[in-house]
Amino acid sequence: MSSAAKLRREEKNKNVVNQLQDFANDSIVFFNKCAKPDRNEYMKILQACAMGFIVIGFIGYIIKLVFIPINNIILGA
Incomplete structure (x- = not known):
């Protein structure tokens, strides 16, 4: 080399x-x-996460509610 x-x-x-x-x-x-978040910051993060879960769950519920009848009509069950 x-x-x-x-x-x-x-x-x-x-x-x-x-x-x-x-x-x-x-x-x-x-x-x-x-640094660890203080109590107020932790509560804000917790509220934001909870709102996200609720919104995503509601959207999923609405989609399921709409598509079950559509699926039944299409498949003719």
Whole structure:
């Protein structure tokens, strides 16, 4: 193997190691900035999730309510 190829390989390895170190440092900074939500923020998230469940459930119920008679008419059951 030529010395130029060895230098390129070493440069690639250093580049990969530097990228991994940067990722690790960014991850540490991110986790240090994260905090548990307080009670008000938690309640807002909980309400938003509950509304999503209700809306999706209602839409599913309406679709089922509409398509059961249509399916029966088409199939002639």
